[in-house]
Amino acid sequence: MADQPTPDTSPATGSVPEARIVIENCAVATVDAQDTEYARGHVVVAGARIESVGAGPAPAGLRGVTRRIDGSGHLVTPGLVNSHHHFYQWITRGLATDHNLFDWLVALYPTWARIDESxxxxxxxxxxxxxxxxxxxxxxxHHYVYPRGSGDLSGAVIGAAAELGVRFTLARGSMDLGTSDGGLPPDFAVETRDGALAATEATVDAHHDPAPDAMTQVAVAPCSPFSVSTGLLRDAAELARRKGVRLHTHGSETVEEEAFCHERFGMGPTDYLASTGWLGEDVWMAHCVHMNDADIAAFARTGTGVAHCPSSNARLAAGIARVPDMLAAGVPVGLGVDGTASNEAGELHTELRNALLVNRLGPHRESALTARQALRLGTHGGARVLGRAADTGSLEPGKLADLVLWRLDTLAHSTIEDPVAALVLGAPAPVTLSLVGGQPVVEDGRLLRVDERAVAAEARDAARLLARRAADA
Structure with a gap:
């Protein structure tokens, strides 16, 4: 990649031109409504937003160009959007590797219940x-473990996202069913119903930014039908709608959850969640593996979104979600890493690839998903379920300049003719440049805002401390 400063040669007007970044000579996958692509095109960023996208070189005579990047051998796409995760699990990776979901939760909750702010x-x-x-x-x-006396956990997560420079949604989770009430987590790791609602509302008031270019937003997110009371689910839905924020939870993840809902509530997870106000265009749910035709139709009819997590679903033997059927019905679907205690890779490219491969193991076989559909799930689809598709998730003039320039001319990709297939099916492509709101956060594979080695060492020390704390309990 050649990166060349370009002087402003346009006539002086006495005003300072808006700073522009020009990327040209690269393949472009816009992921717009028409899936427009350019074999050799350009993207111009002006300030925080995209000014132009098209074939060939950038328009001549642009003022205020501070960087002009020769993207030969690269593909530019919208930035990836992760629609479901549990960050705290980064320090409990590689544990309970041969468990299904319920057994895995039982094995790990005693450790997770001892986390603290640091x-x-x-x-x-x-x-x-x-x-x-x-x-x-x-x-x-989706952070839902708030042990008593553990500090400001929501603030710690939001602060980390601001430090990295990534656009961010905190799904402020909650649980009010501990072991004494028939739930899975220890009692001291759950909140009371009123306490959870009050803390969630305070988090929304303190941190949610409704602006189109917001860097931080907050969703209301009780954990799951088997760790949350019916009253908390209903009250959380009312709270979210009163505050004008989105709703998130886990749904239809495993056959065990299906059986639990039928035994406890006399209905499946979708019908139960619908009965508590949890279907709608302001709702997205993680996993949704065990959905029948009626469930999918209900999601499509109400605009309820899905965060598809193929690697975690496979790791926990949950099953294959019916993503092709959801898409055909019009259900909004994005991709999620899920917690790294059930997806140790911890990055979203794996989900692009696995979404395509895993779904081809299902009844639709080779017609299940294409490489371009997988890319859409990981970009526009994720932006849609987070409620942000009007401003990000595709490369279009006027949208936020959240984009990635992927290098595809190395040994790993140089013989894959189709750049989108190279990105989705090939090895993880190096990131030459990643912009969030026009600001660089990664260049030449290097994080610009933090020291990667220091981050790794800090996380390692935290993991060891948590393991000792759990062993001593």
Missing amino acids: MVRAAARGSLAMMARGGVTTAMD
């Missing part, structure tokens, strides 16, 4: 650093 900060920095280095420009964290 540990969560270290884990969030590690999770965000891994994702950002791999092309994620918008991330989310």
